[in-house]
Amino acid sequence: MTEKNRSYDTVIFDLDGTLLDTLSDLTNSANAVTARYGFLQRTREEIRSFVGNGIRRLIARLLPDGEENPHFDAVYRDFLAYYGEHCMEETAPYPGIGELLHRLKEGGYAVGIVSNKADFAVKKLRDVYFGADIPVAIGDREGIQKKPAPDSVFEALEELGAQRSRTVYVGDSDVDILTAANAGIDCIAVSWGFRDRGFLLAHGAQPERIAADTQQLWNILEGQ
16 A cells, blocks of 8 residues: 555554563563562553552552552652553563564554553663664653653654644554544554554454554554
8 A cells, every 4th residue: 555545654663562562671670679578469461450550550459558658659659660660671662663663664654652650661661672763752741741641752752743633643552542532533442562463442442453463553543
């Protein structure tokens, strides 16, 4: 399909569970910090179910009584510091991501990242793993509502000079599906990340717009 005839010219990606497999580093960081305070150690599958709504929500799910826990602020600060130092020990792009980004660049797509991960970590991981292949990367920070609010998507569209009608959001969770809906843009869900196909279908993903691998994602983008 030619660039003129295809539906999209801009792709905005989620980060964790979509471009990068960050689960081991998130799990290890969560357990290292909560151990300091004597809290329960969590499995990878528990952490998988906790992520997607930002670090504050992750910490709230780790602690008894959530944000009401008297140690919440300290654990939150410690996690930010610890994860900032250990966020690349086991993290890696999912299979085929590098090739996909190359194909998008060669195909003339504009590409960005919008994530609920802390903004400093989003930019750090973007710089290390993707560099100039993804010129715009936006994470959670003060002054802008995080997903599923559409604010960060709108900011990315402005930075990319993109139109909503020609943009698709790609992510692996119910938060991403809702974010796309709130932003008024199309969504492609991926089932290789933190949520499986059944979960995505149950949370509003269209069956024909769930990609099991990067080749299938490319085919959907190209209308094949």
